Amino acid sequence: MTKELRALLHKLEKAKEEVRGFLAEDKTTEAKEKMDEVRTLQTKVDLQRELEENEVRSLGGRELNDDGKVEERDMQELEKEYTGIVLRALRRRPISEEMRSVIREYEKRAVMNEGETNPAIPDGDVGIVVPQDIQTRINTLMRDWNDLSQYVTVENVTALSGSRVLETDADMTPFADVDEYGVIQATDNPKFTPISYKVKKRAGYLPLTNELLADNDANLIGYVTNWIARKAAHTRNTHILALLNTLTPKALADLKAINTVLNVDLDPAISRSAILLTNQDGFNWLDNQVDGNGRPILMDDFTQPGRKLFKGRPIAVVSNRNLPSSGTNAPLFIGNLKQFMVLFNRRFFELASTREGGDAWRRDTTELRTIMRDDYVQWDGASTVYGQLDITPTP
Missing domain, CATH: 3.90.1690 (phage-related protein like fold)
Incomplete structure (x- = not known):
């Protein structure tokens, strides 16, 4: 994951938190306006992720580091990170968009998505292998x-x-x-x-x-x-x-x-x-x-x-x-x-x-x-x- 994608994911999560805060205060107008920003950021995230995935495919499955350079990510490190997310989800704790990206990466590389899991998991929910x-x-x-x-x-x-x-x-x-x-x-x-x-x-x-x-x-x-x-x-x-x-x-x-x-x-x-x-x-x-x-x-x-x-x-x-x-x-x-x-x-x-x-x-x-x-x-x-x-x- 490059630093550009990581920055976009951080902005997206922050915008979502603001929407939740407006809704909790019953400020629907402000929430609707903020949701426009959420949709725009989500679109940017999807496009940036697609761009990086295309670059990864062109490089034979190798990952890109924060500087956009080729990097072979350690599978054991990914396994450990994914296991932590699974345990976090079992405890019903929120799952961020960055964590979801780890889930997608792990399932694509390790299990080829054979469990047919849904990448759009709600916060605190889990339906993963x-x-x-x-x-x-x-x-x-x-x-x-x-x-x-x-x-x-x-x-x-x-x-x-x-x-x-x-x-x-x-x-x-x-x-x-x-x-x-x-x-x-x-x-x-x-x-x-x-x-x-x-x-x-x-x-x-x-x-x-x-x-x-x-x-x-x-x-x-x-x-x-x-x-x-x-x-x-x-x-x-x-x-x-x-x-x-x-x-x-x-x-x-x-x-x-x-x-x-x-x-x-x-x-x-x-x-x-x-x-x-x-x-x-x-x-x-x-x-x-x-x-x-x-x-x-x-x-x-x-x-x-x-x-x-x-x-x-x-x-x-x-x-x-x-x-x-x-x-x-x-x-x-x-x-x-x-x-x-x-x-x-x-x-x-x-x-x-x-x-x-x-x-x-x-x-x-x-x-x-x-x-x-x-x-x-x-x-x-x-x-x-x-x-x-x-x-x-x-x-």
């Missing part, structure tokens, strides 16, 4: 909460709807034998499956007490990121499990039945990359199985302490509360979940806050709203088997 440094913390926490999206194919998209064409694992015919100087014939074509998606908006709100908002930035960020991570992981897990439950269940009486799924029901390429997804009951049954010499069937995964392997395949465990058993049958999904489904994720969480809406006004709190957008689409149904494992205790 979560900063990337906080995004990273959220994603890390989601893994800690056993986010099942780590086991499926995730594709980040920027459009609300669209389609993808994915190759199908179909039967192939071998290349034909050709004599010397013989004519090479056409071979069979790859098989593709079109997949359409339409992202859906999923949201929730969290009341923030004034005590929490008055706390330091680190505590506020920690509280908010933890809440978003838990809600996002649970939301994703719910939809992933709902899609898995659409498969036709197959009874699995014992370990031999599980072996048959891996050896026969699944394609060898799928079987080699398969995982076993079950609940606490299913994992407990598997963890108590031993071979003829009394050695546990499950092996420790030395690359990830605490995780178990069944014949080299990792086991993912979901709580009984989120994936319940049915009587003496525990769910056991076996296969390559990355081939089974695609999670179309419209990247980045979006935040907004209010002190006036909902119960916030009556409770003297601030409500934080979080929005995420995604869709869950089945790809290859043959890549996963839905087993119902018989966990009846043996006498």
Whole structure:
């Protein structure tokens, strides 16, 4: 941002403050006259910003400093400044025009405006995407909460709807034998499956007490990121499990039945990359199985302490509360979940806050709203088997 634009923004904010002062004193005539100056200054700001953006584009995306010279702005510095503005907005403090320019610059450079946020945010309001440094913390926490999206194919998209064409694992015919100087014939074509998606908006709100908002930035960020991570992981897990439950269940009486799924029901390429997804009951049954010499069937995964392997395949465990058993049958999904489904994720969480809406006004709190957008689409149904494992205790 050049010094010319910064000076114009300062004049614009000062003129707006004068208009607000006239309105507070019920001086509508003076307010109207001052608004003419505000409109003129706003026009100058827009033209100056457009001029600088054109110059930036002509310089390959590099910024201009106060003297109008080329400057490569430090992204970490911009990230820190943007994060401060987000926290300021969550606390319902006014956002100046200069701060809005930082928001626009950050979203253009860092997230390419994928959150489709509105740059004309009212004072004290916020409807902007979560900063990337906080995004990273959220994603890390989601893994800690056993986010099942780590086991499926995730594709980040920027459009609300669209389609993808994915190759199908179909039967192939071998290349034909050709004599010397013989004519090479056409071979069979790859098989593709079109997949359409339409992202859906999923949201929730969290009341923030004034005590929490008055706390330091680190505590506020920690509280908010933890809440978003838990809600996002649970939301994703719910939809992933709902899609898995659409498969036709197959009874699995014992370990031999599980072996048959891996050896026969699944394609060898799928079987080699398969995982076993079950609940606490299913994992407990598997963890108590031993071979003829009394050695546990499950092996420790030395690359990830605490995780178990069944014949080299990792086991993912979901709580009984989120994936319940049915009587003496525990769910056991076996296969390559990355081939089974695609999670179309419209990247980045979006935040907004209010002190006036909902119960916030009556409770003297601030409500934080979080929005995420995604869709869950089945790809290859043959890549996963839905087993119902018989966990009846043996006498």
